[in-house]
Amino acid sequence: MRRPRPLELVQGTLDLLVLKALGCEPRHGYAVARWVRERTGGRLEVEEGALYTALHRLERRGWVEAEWGLSENNRRAKYYALTAAGRRQLGVETVKWTEYAEAVFAILSSEEAEA
């Protein structure tokens, strides 16, 4: 099967993706990477190392908190969870991105109409 050429990540989207990944439940780093890959069907090119730096950066900003726990196969793993501030941030970013995307999309579709 031919893999479609992965899209490069637009600046600043990585944090949003990570926040969203933690939106439902606390996850460890690998689970976040797997969730992103599964959700995008591998269409976004995200280095998994960058996901980890994003997680740590978000922790420093107080949007995510980390705690060591046991993974599904009984291994010690570091779990990340949204803080209250993180959840607020996720909401803000989501609205911002949706508006942004709609605006861009509106422009693109109007071009189509002229043509």
Added chain:
Amino acid sequence: VKLPVGVRRLLRLSDPDRDVGEELAHHFEQAIADLRAQGLSESQARQEAVRRFGDVLRYRRELAALERDNGRRRRRVRSVESAWEVLKHAVRSIMRARALSLAIILTLALGLGTNVMMYALVDRLLLSPPEHVREPERLRRVMIETYSETQRVRSADGILAGADVLDLQGARSIDGPAAWLEQRFTVGHGLAARELDGAAVTGNYFALLGTEPALGRFIMAADDAAGAVPVAVISYELWQTEFGGRAEVLGSTLDLGAAPYTIVGVAPPRTTSLRLRRVDVWLPARPALGDNIFERRNWYAFGAVARLRHDAVETSALAELTALHLRGRSEQVETGQYPRDARVLLAPLLEARGPAAGAEVRVAKWMVAVSMIVLLIAVVNVANLMLARAVRQGREVAVRLALGISRVRLVSQLLLEGVLLGLLGGAAALLLAWYTGAGLSAVLLPDVAWRELGWGADLLPLTLLLSCFAGLVAATAAALHASRGSPGGTLRAARNTGPTRSASRVRASLALAQAALSAILLIGAGLFVRSLDAVRAVDLGIALDDVLYINPIFRPGTTTADDRAALAQRIVDELPEHPRLLAAAVTATPPLLGSMNTDVRVPGMDHLPQAGEGEAWMQVVSAGYFRTLQIPAHPWARIRAGRLAQCPSGRSSSMKPRPARCGRGATRSASACSSRRMQNAPTSSASSATRGSGASTRAPHFSSTT
């Protein structure tokens, strides 16, 4: 510095490199397992996992750096959270046992409150200089030290004669001295007349102290000249209460003496005398006391203060001042009437720092000791209460321990509880001290002008510190109890609900300590009562119970010596006619309070045997004195009407020849007791009963018996 892993674990420090390594190891393990599940070989899976991850080494470095920050942050948050938890638990525990907590707070408040009050007292007497004094560390009280042959000690005296003050004013090593005399003045006439605490000061007094007036100006050198227009400076407090704080007070007059005193200035708030006595009005010395007041060498009245110049060395200053003093007294030194080894001393500004500190310092020191014992008792009592509760809560503690709460946390919670209770006790103590402190001080030491308890620089931190410390110490026993014993053991022991043996031992020793401390206090109080009783039981040989003492205060300059003598005569003549009065007599100083001593020479007899008690104390009295005070007449102690004779008074009844003593109450010649001298007693203003002013030759006072 990198600590070994074991130590770091123990200290709950994380290792960022190790943490990142572990996290990434988990990642790759999972990734490879997933990829192998999709059918890749081990090496293919590994390759793919690394490709997806990116530059492992670079990310690892970045992550370690981020983790270092985050680790620090996590620790901070955790410690704040656990501190908050501990605090919440401590507060809950205090609130749950409200009655007990209240008892503890009140006990601590009592212990802390007495100490806060005592601190205010000691601060006033010993620590803080009088207010509104510039560079107090260079100010010195001028004292004169002489050797007392009878007591075989050198003794210092801060009460100087006016001429002695003047002698020292030329000194190069000091500024001043300035002199002051505290005494009461009468203001107003008739029913409106009342007494004010006052001070007569030299013209350089305020300038020397560096005090700035709140309004107007202070007394200056020109005001203290012979024949100057009488002016007065009033206290801020008098200005507020009597003059409503109005600026027009300047130029108004005080009806104090023969001529009205014009108010020229207002002192700043809380200005006291240098002996911390209350002063309402300051008058220049010469107009108030007489123009010749600084020529007198036999009237010991003034406190003197000098400012050491910046370039002066104290030892050479002392030498210079002593030389000046002896030069001024040279005539008397040569005739042997004044000790040639007299020395000038420069003493600390605060009287309580000695030498020759008053009884109030001893009282203060005793009170501090007593209040510390009270605090100790309070702390021991609270420790006992807290321990009792800890024992009662043993089961709960055991459950919490079994649930995995750390011992450190348990102990810190108990200690924090102690500190909180201590702080609450401290707050109550401040309230207590605020409402009762000044009153208590005034009862203990009535002469000192007590300030309101200030929330000043050091009282609050001191209370805070003392409260925390008391609470901490009180909680220690309970904390120690909690830190011992295993959860299982405690649970088992708790089932029989009896306290553990060690806890009962501690409680017993606490109770013992409390009892011992209380016993010390009780014994002290008992001894004090016994001493008081012994003092009251001393047979003074005179009956004072029914004696009235009349001490007229004359206005400066309104009466002559003859007027005063005439008044005295009238009182003595007319009073016994009153149906309820038996007898009346004139005396120079109040019985047992003031006294004079002098050199006694009997013509034809050079030496009288020296008495054990020493000096010849002298009282100047009129006929009827012995009858008035009901002193059994001694064959030779008979005074005929119209003539005054000298008689022993006070403790000593023997006389001895010796050089005149310099110091409080000393007069210089035997003629001081002649009737002529008696009637020429110095300015009336010296007749006030200002204790310790040393006015030895006073205007006549009157005694009468009901």
